[in-house]
Amino acid sequence: MNVSHLTTIVIHHGLLGIFLLMALESCCIPIPSEVVMPLAGFLAYRHLLGFWPAVLVATAANVVGSLAAYAIGNYAGRAFVLRYGRYVGLSARHLERAERWFHRFGEATVFFGRMVPAVRTFVSLPAGFARMSVARFVLFSLLGSFVWNLALVYGGYQLNKHWQLLDDHIKPFTYVGAAILLIALIWFWFRRRADQSAE
Numbered sequence: 001m002n003v004s005h006l007t008t009i010v011i012h013h014g015l016l017g018i019f020l021l022m023a024l025e026s027c028c029i030p031i032p033s034e035v036v037m038p039l040a041g042f043l044a045y046r047h048l049l050g051f052w053p054a055v056l057v058a059t060a061a062n063v064v065g066s067l068a069a070y071a072i073g074n075y076a077g078r079a080f081v082l083r084y085g086r087y088v089g090l091s092a093r094h095l096e097r098a099e100r101w102f103h104r105f106g107e108a109t110v111f112f113g114r115m116v117p118a119v120r121t122f123v124s125l126p127a128g129f130a131r132m133s134v135a136r137f138v139l140f141s142l143l144g145s146f147v148w149n150l151a152l153v154y155g156g157y158q159l160n161k162h163w164q165l166l167d168d169h170i171k172p173f174t175y176v177g178a179a180i181l182l183i184a185l186i187w188f189w190f191r192r193r194a195d196q197s198a199e
Contacts, residue, residue: 041156
């Protein structure tokens, strides 16, 4: 979905459009909040949207979308790996490792992951996959999403008609997020190879 489509949805549907887009973004649909939320800030500056309603609606939408992705990871994802994971080298031991990781670092992973482009879209799946506590998942998703949305809406409010400049400044962080995902995949692959060699 390009910038003009996102702009049209937010301008014509206001808070409902923001809720829909931000819920989808948190449910593994790559919709850039760094475009949507600065626009909401600009509209708040023009008194076409409320500043705090935009922040709160987006945050609530992030939590709703995150819970949907968490549920997919928790129920379908775990059963899928246990049933078909052997075909791609995954096993119950890998599930246990993910569970240990989220048991130790889940709060920080979810909280800071909400503020890293690319990572924030997909962090809910491994949290559900590892069966992180739902209460802790919701709390740290809410906190991280609130900080992120507040920063983007405030940036759009301050930049006024130049709100799209914020997207240009955030793009490098999108590449960082993509790099984090790639590094995690490479690390997982090497660990899997090491496990197979040890057997």
